[in-house]
Amino acid sequence: MSLAHRIIPCLDTDGERVVKGVQFVNLRDAGDPAALAARYNIEGADELVVLDIAASRDHRPTFLETIRRVAAELAIPLTAGGGVATVDEGRAILRAGADKLTVNTAAIRHPELLTALAAEFGSQAVVLSIDAKRVGDHWEAFVRGGSVPTGLDAVAWAHQGVECGAGEILVTSMDRDGMRSGFDCALTAAISRVVNVPVIASGGADAPETFLEVFREGRADAALAASIFHDHIQGLGELKRYLGEQGISVRQTG
Amino acid sequence: MNIALVEYGAGNLPSVERALTRLGVESCRASTLEGLASCDALILPGVGHFGALMRSLTERSLVKPLGDAVASGVPLLGICLGLQAMFATSDEAIGDAGLGLFPQKVSALPPTGRLPHMGWNQLRRVRPSALLEGVPQDAYFYFAHSYAALDAGEAAVALCDHSASFVAVLEQGNVFATQFHPEKSGPAGAQVLSNFVRRAGKKQ
Numbered sequence: 001m002s003l004a005h006r007i008i009p010c011l012d013t014d015g016e017r018v019v020k021g022v023q024f025v026n027l028r029d030a031g032d033p034a035a036l037a038a039r040y041n042i043e044g045a046d047e048l049v050v051l052d053i054a055a056s057r058d059h060r061p062t063f064l065e066t067i068r069r070v071a072a073e074l075a076i077p078l079t080a081g082g083g084v085a086t087v088d089e090g091r092a093i094l095r096a097g098a099d100k101l102t103v104n105t106a107a108i109r110h111p112e113l114l115t116a117l118a119a120e121f122g123s124q125a126v127v128l129s130i131d132a133k134r135v136g137d138h139w140e141a142f143v144r145g146g147s148v149p150t151g152l153d154a155v156a157w158a159h160q161g162v163e164c165g166a167g168e169i170l171v172t173s174m175d176r177d178g179m180r181s182g183f184d185c186a187l188t189a190a191i192s193r194v195v196n197v198p199v200i201a202s203g204g205a206d207a208p209e210t211f212l213e214v215f216r217e218g219r220a221d222a223a224l225a226a227s228i229f230h231d232h233i234q235g236l237g238e239l240k241r242y243l244g245e246q247g248i249s250v251r252q253t254g
Numbered sequence: 255m256n257i258a259l260v261e262y263g264a265g266n267l268p269s270v271e272r273a274l275t276r277l278g279v280e281s282c283r284a285s286t287l288e289g290l291a292s293c294d295a296l297i298l299p300g301v302g303h304f305g306a307l308m309r310s311l312t313e314r315s316l317v318k319p320l321g322d323a324v325a326s327g328v329p330l331l332g333i334c335l336g337l338q339a340m341f342a343t344s345d346e347a348i349g350d351a352g353l354g355l356f357p358q359k360v361s362a363l364p365p366t367g368r369l370p371h372m373g374w375n376q377l378r379r380v381r382p383s384a385l386l387e388g389v390p391q392d393a394y395f396y397f398a399h400s401y402a403a404l405d406a407g408e409a410a411v412a413l414c415d416h417s418a419s420f421v422a423v424l425e426q427g428n429v430f431a432t433q434f435h436p437e438k439s440g441p442a443g444a445q446v447l448s449n450f451v452r453r454a455g456k457k458q
Binding site: 002003004006041046047071072074075076077097099100121122123124125167168196197198221222251253 | 370
């Protein structure tokens with residue numbers, strides 16, 4: 001008996017529709033968020049993440065409506081985010097039906113935002129999302145959808161973010177995002193070693209073996225993927241059966 | 255049957271409502287003494303901070319009515335922080351009194367495992383349980399917490415292990431509670447909610 005490793009489908013949206021790009025660009029339409037949510041809820045997803053990657057302020061009411069529509073389909077936890085910069089914006093996302101919210105750009109600029117969010121909603125509701133790219137011998141954190149380098153070491157930032165109040169880390173390898181070349185296990189393991197909160201690995205998901213690797217070598221507590229699930233390349237049930245057979249604790253859903 | 259969700263600002267109240275709706279069970283929200291007094295069963299949802307929850311209940315003058323309802327036999331289901339609020343005190347808010355339905359206290363989970371205890375875990379059943387009736391022994395439930403009751407005496411019917419062994423399900427007379435979120439725990443969670451509703455219906 002132990003905590004199961006989570007498999008988390010991710011819906012990147014433009015606020016309203018699911019979109020998918022490769023290495024953060026070349027976006028294409030990938031469907032209706034509520035319809036996909038309903039499908040993943042039945043197929044055995046352990047959690048769902050829905051992100052507003054456009055995150056424009058004018059668009060915010062549309063995204064909140066998307067969260068409501070998605071939450072209505074789920075009997076599993078929902079994490080939502082994209083452009084959250086204030087406690088009030090965080091509250092709006094949770095009120096719309098999310099259990100947890102992700103913060104990224106604003107937390108790097110103002111780490112005290114993490115502290116304020118944790119004080120208001122509890123650390124368990126605050127997920128620090130880090131977009132990391134290999135630069136020489138380390139990984140650098142990028143913001144604004146991966147377009148702006150920060151000069152911050154991603155591993156050190158993860159550690160600081162947890163000290164500030166983050167209750168979970170979602171780390172996306174920009175080098176692997178959409179490449180289907182396997183997760184960046186070295187990155188995930190490096191972060192997992194310096195924090196004591198759960199770590200979700202993202203970017204590079206492909207065959208079931210890549211999930212096994214990120215749980216074993218990458219020391220991830222959860223793994224996130226988008227296109228392989230949206231495009232029916234990988235079934236959730238089949239993936240979890242494989243992981244179970246390999247001795248990874250996962251929640252089997254029949 | 256009239257099931258009321260105690261409304262004091264808890265974030266997970268709408269998801270509990272939706273989970274009940276999926277079961278075909280109607281519920282209402284109760285934020286006043288009258289609201290609590292007129293219902294057949296109560297659900298106390300909760301996420302966040304023990305001190306904030308107790309202050310919120312106190313501000314709305316709901317602490318005594320909740321105790322009175324329980325004393326008069328109204329079935330009560332506490333969820334997550336709602337379970338913790340049933341205890342006398344919590345390490346999370348030293349000095350703030352809980353509802354005191356159980357004399358023990360809520361403790362911080364030791365940092366030997368990753369915290370928060372976040373995700374799906376299984377239960378260890380130690381006594382017969384009404385809430386877990388018909389739920390497969392190996393079922394997983396969704397947890398998200400850093401504090402837990404390590405002891406609830408005979409009321410503890412199922413435990414969970416993460417850093418420490420803690421109370422996952424407690425039942426005593428008309429008082430029921432789960433440390434996990436049944437409203438977020440897929441079909442197994444739906445079964446738990448359904449069992450509570452059925453049990454509450456029988457009390458009439």
